Amino acid sequence: MPEQQHVFLTRPLDEAVLNEFRPQLRPQLRIHPDTEFPPSREELLSAVRGASGLVTMVTDRIDAEVLDAAGEQLQVVANMAVGYDNIDVAAAAERGVTVTNTPGVLDESVADLTLALLLSTVRRVAEGDRFIRTGKEWIWGPQSFVGLDISAGSTLGIVGLGRIGMATARRAAAFGMHILATGRRAHSAEAKALGVEPATLEQLIAASDVVSLHAPLTAETKHLIGKDQLAAMKPGSYLLNTARGPLVDEEALADSLDSGHLGGAGLDVHEYEPAINERLRGMENVVLLPHIGSAGDATRNRMASLALKNLVAVLNGEDPLTPVEG
Numbered sequence: 001m002p003e004q005q006h007v008f009l010t011r012p013l014d015e016a017v018l019n020e021f022r023p024q025l026r027p028q029l030r031i032h033p034d035t036e037f038p039p040s041r042e043e044l045l046s047a048v049r050g051a052s053g054l055v056t057m058v059t060d061r062i063d064a065e066v067l068d069a070a071g072e073q074l075q076v077v078a079n080m081a082v083g084y085d086n087i088d089v090a091a092a093a094e095r096g097v098t099v100t101n102t103p104g105v106l107d108e109s110v111a112d113l114t115l116a117l118l119l120s121t122v123r124r125v126a127e128g129d130r131f132i133r134t135g136k137e138w139i140w141g142p143q144s145f146v147g148l149d150i151s152a153g154s155t156l157g158i159v160g161l162g163r164i165g166m167a168t169a170r171r172a173a174a175f176g177m178h179i180l181a182t183g184r185r186a187h188s189a190e191a192k193a194l195g196v197e198p199a200t201l202e203q204l205i206a207a208s209d210v211v212s213l214h215a216p217l218t219a220e221t222k223h224l225i226g227k228d229q230l231a232a233m234k235p236g237s238y239l240l241n242t243a244r245g246p247l248v249d250e251e252a253l254a255d256s257l258d259s260g261h262l263g264g265a266g267l268d269v270h271e272y273e274p275a276i277n278e279r280l281r282g283m284e285n286v287v288l289l290p291h292i293g294s295a296g297d298a299t300r301n302r303m304a305s306l307a308l309k310n311l312v313a314v315l316n317g318e319d320p321l322t323p324v325e326g
């Protein structure tokens with residue numbers, strides 16, 4: 001016999017957002033209380049038992065074991081993220097469980113962060129801040145902390161021109177960068193209006209001063225940027241990743257940076273997140289962030305709200321707004 005049905009949220013969400021949905025969440029609402037850390041595997045397997053719906057995060061691995069632990073009454077897994085590589089969508093489809101994500105509400109926030117990371121990396125902002133904090137003696141110098149002038153005709157290569165890539169392209173165009181892009185929208189009218197040139201991955205890698213990754217993580221895109229791609233990048237060029245860590249082979253990246261071939265890298269996401277590659281951590285020309293692409297206050301509330309709307313829709317027998325195709 002299934003236990004009393006409930007909805008389980010793997011993290012506390014903004015109270016005001018949550019309160020809007022409380023009346024509609026007829027099943028009992030259970031929330032993992034820790035704001036900082038997700039439920040452990042054991043806690044997750046136990047908390048989902050008997051649930052009709054789950055609100056999950058990128059930190060929660062939702063696979064066949066979790067779906068089976070939940071039980072046959074489980075109807076929906078509403079991921080509070082645009083990426084859903086943490087969910088075994090095929091296993092969910094086999095069990096008749098709807099999976100949803102939160103596209104379209106975080107594009108501007110992630111693009112803002114991409115530009116912040118770009119400037120921080122190529123203009124050595126984080127490195128400069130660290131230097132000042134050492135308290136070492138310093139004075140302005142003509143060759144001190146010189147970085148790449150992005151507005152002097154430098155080329156940005158956007159790998160995966162979807163919604164977030166396009167929002168990034170709009171910002172880069174405003175900075176005067178020349179833009180190359182791969183992906184479904186590279187041939188669109190909007191891309192053309194921004195001066196985006198469609199390219200293959202090989203062309204983009206060979207011609208860009210900064211390569212920025214915006215592709216989803218799938219079996220095909222794992223290590224999209226490995227030893228060969230890094231070797232084919234321009235000497236002194238930069239790699240940015242605000243998408244998913246495993247798109248990059250981090251050991252190969254560390255080798256390339258060690259050899260002096262690449263000029264630097266900016267990573268908001270990490271191959272073995274939350275673990276950080278120790279070699280990259282030790283490099284001055286690498287900027288490392290704790291996966292904060294979508295961490296704008298209004299953005300996070302929009303994500304929470306969309307995840308809850310999707311959850312409630314499925315529990316009410318309606319179509320969710322943003323289902324993931326199984």
Ligand code: DGY
Binds near residue numbers: 058081082
């Ligand atoms: C996403 O939405 O996929 C982000 O990585 C989570 O912030």
